[in-house]
Amino acid sequence: MTRLAWRAAWVAAAAIPAAFLAVFFAWPAGALILRGFHDGATWTLAGFEAVFSSARTWRALGFTLASATATTLLCLVLGLPGAHALYRCSFPGRGFLRAAVAVPFVLPTVAVGVAFGALLRPDGLLGFLGLDGSAVSIVAAMVFFNYSVVVRTVGTMWARLDPRLAQAGTTLGAAPLRVFATVTLPALAPAVLSAASLVFLFSSSSYGIVMVLGQTRFHTIETEIWYLTTALLDLRGAAALSVTQLVIVAAALWLSGRAQSSLTRALRLQPDVAASRPLRWRRDGAALATTLAVAVLLLGLPLIGLAWRSLHRDGVLTLANYTGLASSELPGISVLGALGTSLTTALAATVVAVPLGLLVALVASRRPRRREGRRALALLEAAYLLPLGVSAVTVGFGYLITLNRPPLDLRSSIVLIPIAQAVVALPLVVRSLLPTLRAIDPRQLEAAAVLGSTPFDVLRRVELPHLARGLGLAVGFAFATSLGEFGATSFLARPDRPTLPVLVFRLFGRPGAESYGQALAASVLLAGLAGITMALAERLRPREVATW
Amino acid sequence: MKSPIRLLAAGLAVTALAACGSTGTQATTSPTPTETDTLTVVTHDSFVLPQELLDQFSEETGYTVTYVAPGDAGTLVNQLILTKDSPLGDVVFGIDNAMASRASREGVLADYTSAAAAGTDAQLAADQLTPVDYGDVCINADSAWFDKHDLTVPATLDDLARPEYKDLLVVSSPATSSPGLSFLLATVGAKGDGWLDYWQSLKDNGLKVVAGWTDAYYTDFSGADGKGDRPLVLSYSTSPAFTLDGDTSTTEALLDTCFRQVEYAGVIAGAQNPVGAGKFIDFLLSDEVQSVIPENMYMYPAVTDTELPADWQKFAPLSDSPIEVAPADIDANREAWISQWSEAIG
Numbered sequence: 001m002t003r004l005a006w007r008a009a010w011v012a013a014a015a016i017p018a019a020f021l022a023v024f025f026a027w028p029a030g031a032l033i034l035r036g037f038h039d040g041a042t043w044t045l046a047g048f049e050a051v052f053s054s055a056r057t058w059r060a061l062g063f064t065l066a067s068a069t070a071t072t073l074l075c076l077v078l079g080l081p082g083a084h085a086l087y088r089c090s091f092p093g094r095g096f097l098r099a100a101v102a103v104p105f106v107l108p109t110v111a112v113g114v115a116f117g118a119l120l121r122p123d124g125l126l127g128f129l130g131l132d133g134s135a136v137s138i139v140a141a142m143v144f145f146n147y148s149v150v151v152r153t154v155g156t157m158w159a160r161l162d163p164r165l166a167q168a169g170t171t172l173g174a175a176p177l178r179v180f181a182t183v184t185l186p187a188l189a190p191a192v193l194s195a196a197s198l199v200f201l202f203s204s205s206s207y208g209i210v211m212v213l214g215q216t217r218f219h220t221i222e223t224e225i226w227y228l229t230t231a232l233l234d235l236r237g238a239a240a241l242s243v244t245q246l247v248i249v250a251a252a253l254w255l256s257g258r259a260q261s262s263l264t265r266a267l268r269l270q271p272d273v274a275a276s277r278p279l280r281w282r283r284d285g286a287a288l289a290t291t292l293a294v295a296v297l298l299l300g301l302p303l304i305g306l307a308w309r310s311l312h313r314d315g316v317l318t319l320a321n322y323t324g325l326a327s328s329e330l331p332g333i334s335v336l337g338a339l340g341t342s343l344t345t346a347l348a349a350t351v352v353a354v355p356l357g358l359l360v361a362l363v364a365s366r367r368p369r370r371r372e373g374r375r376a377l378a379l380l381e382a383a384y385l386l387p388l389g390v391s392a393v394t395v396g397f398g399y400l401i402t403l404n405r406p407p408l409d410l411r412s413s414i415v416l417i418p419i420a421q422a423v424v425a426l427p428l429v430v431r432s433l434l435p436t437l438r439a440i441d442p443r444q445l446e447a448a449a450v451l452g453s454t455p456f457d458v459l460r461r462v463e464l465p466h467l468a469r470g471l472g473l474a475v476g477f478a479f480a481t482s483l484g485e486f487g488a489t490s491f492l493a494r495p496d497r498p499t500l501p502v503l504v505f506r507l508f509g510r511p512g513a514e515s516y517g518q519a520l521a522a523s524v525l526l527a528g529l530a531g532i533t534m535a536l537a538e539r540l541r542p543r544e545v546a547t548w
Numbered sequence: 549m550k551s552p553i554r555l556l557a558a559g560l561a562v563t564a565l566a567a568c569g570s571t572g573t574q575a576t577t578s579p580t581p582t583e584t585d586t587l588t589v590v591t592h593d594s595f596v597l598p599q600e601l602l603d604q605f606s607e608e609t610g611y612t613v614t615y616v617a618p619g620d621a622g623t624l625v626n627q628l629i630l631t632k633d634s635p636l637g638d639v640v641f642g643i644d645n646a647m648a649s650r651a652s653r654e655g656v657l658a659d660y661t662s663a664a665a666a667g668t669d670a671q672l673a674a675d676q677l678t679p680v681d682y683g684d685v686c687i688n689a690d691s692a693w694f695d696k697h698d699l700t701v702p703a704t705l706d707d708l709a710r711p712e713y714k715d716l717l718v719v720s721s722p723a724t725s726s727p728g729l730s731f732l733l734a735t736v737g738a739k740g741d742g743w744l745d746y747w748q749s750l751k752d753n754g755l756k757v758v759a760g761w762t763d764a765y766y767t768d769f770s771g772a773d774g775k776g777d778r779p780l781v782l783s784y785s786t787s788p789a790f791t792l793d794g795d796t797s798t799t800e801a802l803l804d805t806c807f808r809q810v811e812y813a814g815v816i817a818g819a820q821n822p823v824g825a826g827k828f829i830d831f832l833l834s835d836e837v838q839s840v841i842p843e844n845m846y847m848y849p850a851v852t853d854t855e856l857p858a859d860w861q862k863f864a865p866l867s868d869s870p871i872e873v874a875p876a877d878i879d880a881n882r883e884a885w886i887s888q889w890s891e892a893i894g
Contacts, residue, residue, distance in 0.1 A: 056890070212759050212760070215758050227890075230620075230626065231623075232886065233883075396618075400618060401630055404631065411636060412588055412637065492618070493593065493618075495591060495595050495596070502593070506593055509593075509760075510594070511846055513773050
């Protein structure tokens with residue numbers, strides 16, 4: 001193929017996921033936002049005036065930025081030792097721990113809210129901390145959810161860094177901390193930034209946690225959009241806030257993209273080195289201790305509390321909630337049915353998201369010589385993260401008013417659920433694949449080309465094997481995210497075929513100890529599934545990847 | 549999910565179409581009722597009926613029935629308004645009395661009231677809608693807690709603001725939960741223009757506001773599974789039927805603090821299958837459905853002579869004098885009240 005043909009092929013490859021996002025994200029969200037500015041006859045900016053003259057909006061804006069920044073910093077501070085301990089050291093139980101820290105990521109917020117609330121209220125286990133209904137409890141819960149994003153994104157990269165550079169530094173007499181700061185950290189920087197921007201996006205658009213733990217005292221832009229849209233049907237105000245949210249998200253992405261492009265360098269990636277690095281207490285002790293402390297105190301306590309409560313009914317220790325799941329003791333509610341729906345839709349969402357994500361990652365990892373080309377790719381990459389930063393209520397209401405006519409009357413169609421979940425999972429797939437692709441040494445690609453390989457051979461023999469490494473993680477994230485997705489799904493849910501998170505939400509809304517107990521048991525089931533998914537993703541990836 | 553490729557192709561086609569503009573396809577709806585072989589039921593996410601009954605309806609009518617639930621009861625009407633020019637379905641169930649007059653004013657409903665509505669309490673009637681079930685939202689008390697602390701259980705709204713009940717009450721927010729909105733309406737009905745001052749006095753008396761009913765009942769309330777630290781909670785008059793200890797209930801509803809919620813069904817304006825929509829509403833009022841409403845939706849059946857479960861007769865009394873607010877008032881002021889509440893209390 002000629003160079004021109006290759007370029008055309010790449011553009012085509014970029015067009016497929018772009019069309020997908022245009023139809024299932026940009027169009028619905030855009031249509032709803034537009035309604036806020038155009039009331040059928042005239043254009044208006046009244047929404048901005050009304051919203052920005054309210055003190056409530058400014059408080060929400062401030063709290064959004066402050067809590068998301070605090071969460072991001074904390075996740076990095078706690079997550080980097082976690083990435084080291086779980087991806088650079090080999091010790092028994094590591095696989096379990098890796099999977100376990102990923103569990104919170106997919107838990108239904110309402111279950112986590114109940115678990116955190118029970119721990120923190122005045123007579124709870126951690127009640128003495130006086131954190132009930134405080135901003136600290138919200139940030140703690142956000143860190144609970146997002147810790148694994150940093151550990152995984154940075155960890156998979158770290159595991160494959162060429163250790164010889166750091167060894168050289170040590171041999172030359174540099175202290176471990178200095179080696180870390182001058183050699184390791186710069187090499188990890190793109191992965192760190194990638195993780196940081198994800199955490200920032202997740203926490204700045206967090207709805208459930210703020211609602212449940214903020215006890216209506218704290219608001220974010222996301223909760224304000226929710227409130228204006230669903231409680232007041234104030235589309236103008238909601239549209240003005242949605243645009244504000246987009247600006248913040250775009251700014252965050254632009255900053256992280258710029259920083260990444262100036263920091264990304266090709267690294268000599270190795271097959272996973274952790275296996276050959278047994279734990280050494282002097283070197284790894286601090287990181288491992290930090291990780292264990294986080295795993296037990298921050299992640300473990302709420303999860304154990306949830307599991308413990310799921311084993312009780314009317315104050316008595318019992319398995320009734322779990323046996324009830326199988327026997328469907330509540331009329332009209334089938335947990336096993338919901339489990340089936342969840343697994344099918346998550347599988348379908350993964351089948352949609354992973355190939356699209358692969359395409360995006362491959363396109364975005366090109367290294368065009370011209371500056372415009374590089375800019376275009378940076379823009380493309382950022383565009384795929386936008387769905388994470390836009391309110392689920394905006395997209396959900398958007399679906400209702402756009403995908404409503406043949407040939408795409410999908411509002412009541414069951415296929416829209418996996419599609420919506422794929423929109424949410426796609427950015428995660430891209431982000432878990434990109435750092436690895438970017439880090440392939442260009443000399444390796446050039447060498448292959450010089451030796452007579454066609455671009456297709458290079459793709460097949462060099463890039464795809466590298467990708468395979470990250471693929472397990474990407475599939476795991478996509479599947480687990482789709483399993484736990486609630487925001488967009490809840491708009492599209494069919495009462496006769498709910499997914500597990502929708503069912504958990506519904507069970508929590510029903511009176512009676514049976515419903516409550518089953519909601520807890522179903523949450524634990526969901527947590528277990530997420531854990532198994534992540535553990536499998538870890539296992540299923542190829543043992544050894546052919547390298548140079 | 550057999551063919552994502554085909555979907556994508558469809559997607560591409562649609563973007564192209566959308567680019568060409570979406571005008572010119574205005575459907576002209578004929579006034580004569582039509583019948584198709586499919587029926588789409590729009591409802592809220594707490595809609596639960598036994599599968600056998602739903603299957604039976606589908607068999608008897610020959611319709612392929614699809615149920616969609618794009619949100620909770622509070623947002624249902626908003627969604628119908630948003631999708632007016634391309635209706636979400638044929639029939640809606642779950643519009644409540646706080647939103648009923650808005651729905652008919654916005655023209656999202658067609659004129660249909662089931663003949664079976666004759667068997668329901670006349671007080672539940674509303675324009676273009678058929679009442680299906682109802683219930684009372686009331687403050688609940690953990691009677692056991694009050695016994696143990698040797699304190700009289702409060703009875704009225706005013707009691708809740710008295711110093712001996714300081715720091716004991718937890719409610720869910722009117723801005724984010726439907727029982728919360730009902731309680732706000734109860735205070736408006738009881739206090740008139742002084743409702744916000746009343747809330748201020750509750751706040752000064754240590755009121756706790758949380759986002760939803762679940763958080764309030766299961767995390768903060770002392771009488772439920774969560775064993776929280778507050779013995780007074782906003783819930784339903786039927787909740788005591790779910791906290792049984794042998795042949796007594798450990799909780800009770802304060803029947804002087806109640807607001808009555810009525811859930812309605814109606815035919816959606818512009819429905820493809822208005823005939824089927826009417827049949828579905830008749831089905832909701834049939835004996836079979838009415839008699840299983842308590843166990844499935846935790847509401848009272850609207851048809852008056854329907855038999856109630858035994859526990860309900862004993863432990864889930866309705867209020868004799870629920871606090872009322874005129875539907876037109878609610879329609880005119882709902883958003884303003886919520887906003888005022890949010891600024892001052894939430």
